[in-house]
Amino acid sequence: MEAELRSLATQDGEFLTDIGPVGDSFCFTVRAEIGSKGSVGADLFDFDVCSPSWLDSELDRHSVLPGGQRLFMRKFEPDAVELYVRKRLRHATGAKWNEIASKIGEWARWEFAG
Template sequence: MQAVIKSFEGMIDEPDDYVSEDPANDAFLLRMMIGPAHSPGIDAFDILVCTPGWLAQETEQKGPQLRRHMLVMATLDLTRAQDFLRRRVEQLTAPNWEDIARKLARIGHWELED
């Protein structure tokens, strides 16, 4: 079984409509709707796409932080981020959806995860 991203959504803005005011210092919460390649059904996996500048600002303001489910890139480019994530997700295979979903949960926060 193979996973594919069937769509991307934004938690606040839609990724296709978002224009960053400062691409070197920004973040975007991206939802990946992922399902089996040749079957219906999807699960949501959330990932924070951010820049080192944004991350530095967050830690300056809020102090040290433990983070998961984050993609860091030099400048915020959602098209490039989506292409990267699509390639990574499509590399994953497993005998069943549950095993693939566990692997995907290392990339993004799975809606069925605690």
């Protein structure tokens, strides 16, 4: 089985091209709908896209922060985010969907993870 990206948007359903940070400090939660290639349906996976400036400001307020499922980029570029997701999905293969979802879960929060 192979993973396939069905959509990429904010948690509120906005297209990534429709959002834009004001300044150089940002952190957006992105939602990817991903399913197995050739099947119907998809599961939701969330991850944060943040700037180094945002990280700096958070570290000013907290002495320790978890990395979790965050991607960092200096400038918010929706096409670069999508390219990154598609590249990671090429490596998300397995005999069963849970194997694939587990691999995606290394960099995104699966809606059914617990």
